[in-house]
Amino acid sequence: MAEKETHILVVDDEISMRELLDFMLEKEGYAVSTAGSGKEAIALIEKRDFDLLLCDIRLGDMTGIDVLRAAKARNPHTVVIMISAYASAETAVQAMNDGAYDYLPKPFDNTELRQAIARALEMRTLEREKKVVGDDLRKNLHFGLIMGNSPKMLRIYEMIRQVAQTVTNVMVTGESGTGKELIARAIHRESSRADQPFVAVNCGGIPETLLESELFGHKKGSFTGATGDKKGLFETAHRGTLFLDEIGEISIPIQVKLLRAVQTKMIRPVGGNEDVHVDVRIISATNRNLEEEVIAKRFREDLFYRLNVIEIRVPPLRERKEDLKLLAQHFLEKYSKEMGKDISKVSSYAIDLLQKYDFPGNIRELENLFERSVALTNTNILLPDSLALSIHKRKGVENDRGGLIDLSSVSHGISLDDELNKLEKSYIAEALDISGGNKQKATELLGINMRSLRYRLKKLNISTE
Structure with missing residues (x-):
């Protein structure tokens, strides 16, 4: 419940709407004043x-924009939410340009309004905290190029600080697009090796026939095309950090040679006869489950334990949705600047839309989305219609009734039997609801017989009492 000192002014020329909002907000614990005109x-x-x-855009004697401007002139910290049955995108943009936090089209759901108010007041609190804590807050929001202040990200920041002070090998795990290389670079930057090279190699992007030469170097004439001696990436990273991305992609023969290099800190160039000493801190990364790869004998167990002394798991974006608004604003500012556009804000409606999407491509997908959206938008507020994505069209297929069955969860793995049971249970429950609990009528709506209905009620544990 809200505290009483949180005071809300409701402005609407419809008395029924004023009374409804007054009752609802008082019940939530807010102190409420109302006005029937501008x-x-x-x-x-x-x-x-x-x-x-909380102000309607259309009032009898003036517009809600006039009231908004008066409120902001009196106190710039007043948070404003505009509501209207007639708001166009242009009106919404004008309201936000004049300082509105959000707008809600009528008719709106009460839950939707409560959430919008809670978000707005939370934003007001955060703005006040920013002024008090300043740099301390920014340190929690950013760790170099890594962004986020969710609990999971704050734990990762602490792990980075701890492991950076050691020379222990680290494995960064997580789905594609979560920012594993950023974690590796942050560890290097915080370590005593920060002034030495950071060398990154994508093990999955180099053909196996060339990977050994890339890692360990080669001698002149060791193979066709070897016209001179070449240092490998181990030597290039001497006294620094070698980042082995997609480590799970390397073949067993290369794994054997990599294990020797990790154990002995010695490498031998292709075609060479002498070992070369290297002082390298290894950070590896993978989106695979290497423990399963070890069990399947596709990855050497001894190499796995040598590389995975400390594991840092980077959560997918769907597990750190608290950071989405911060990331969205960052990418908006980044691409607005790059493209010479003055787009200052992502509307909270657009943020809500993004919050409902799982982002299987994680932060990389979010960044790509904003690059496209900024390129295509012509307003200085990024509204839901401006999002150049299929998110606002939920990923799915149409069923026979023209509805949409959501398929986005498949990308994370599902139990098909469980999903089908849920769907079947929903249809039966809806049929029973429509028929007022009349089972015979429900069978007619579902196109099944009574015996089949009884079987399904028992199988799905649906109570009809």
Whole structure:
């Protein structure tokens, strides 16, 4: 429940809407004042500060934009949410340009309104905290190029600080697009090796026939095309950090030679007769489950334990949705600047849309989305319609009734039997609801016989009492 000192001004020329909002918000614990006209609202605003203004865009004597401007002139920290049955994208953009936090089209769901108010007040609190804690807050939001202040990311920041002070090999695990290389670079940057080379190699992007030469170097004439001696990446990274990305992709023969290099800190170039000493800290990364690869004998167990002394698991974006708004704003600013556009904000409606999407491609997909969206938008506020994505069209297929069956969860693995049972249970429950619990009528709606219905009720544990 909200605290009483949180004071909200509701402005709407419809008395029924004012009374509804007054009752609902008082019940939530807010202190509420109401006004039936713009003139009345401005009179109240001139007498005291409000934490939040909930204002209709169309009023009898003036527009809600006028009330918004008056509220912001009195107190720039007042958070404003505009509501209207007639708001166009242009009106919404104008309201946000004048300082509105959000707008809600009528009719709106009460839960939707409560969430919008909670978000707005949370934003107001965060803005106040930023002014108090300044640099300390920014340190929690950013760790170099890594962003996020969710609990999982704060734990990763602490792990980076701890492991950076050691020379222990680290394995960074996580799905594609989660930013594993950023973690590796942060460890290097925080370590005593920060002034030495950081060398990254994508093990999955180099043909096996060339990978040995890339890692360990080669001598002139050791193979066709070897016209001179070449240092390998181990030597290039001497006294620094070698980042082996997609380590799970390397073949067993290369794994054997890599194991020797890790154990002895000695390498032998292709075609060479002498070993070369290297002082390298190895950070590896994979999106595979290497323990399963070890069991399947596709990855050497001894190499796995040599590389995976400390594991840092980077969570997928769907497990750190608290960071999505921060990331979205960062990519918006980045691509707005690159493209010479003045796009200042992502609307909270657009953020809500993004929150409902799982982002199987993780942060890489989010960044790509914003690059495309910024390129295509013509407004200075990124609205849901501006998002150049199929997110607002839920990924799925149409069923026989023209509805949409969501398929996005398949990318993370599902139990087909469980999903089908859920779907079947939903249809039966809906049929029983429509028929008022009449089983015979429900069988007619579902196109099945009574025996089949009884079987399904028992199988799916559906109570009809």
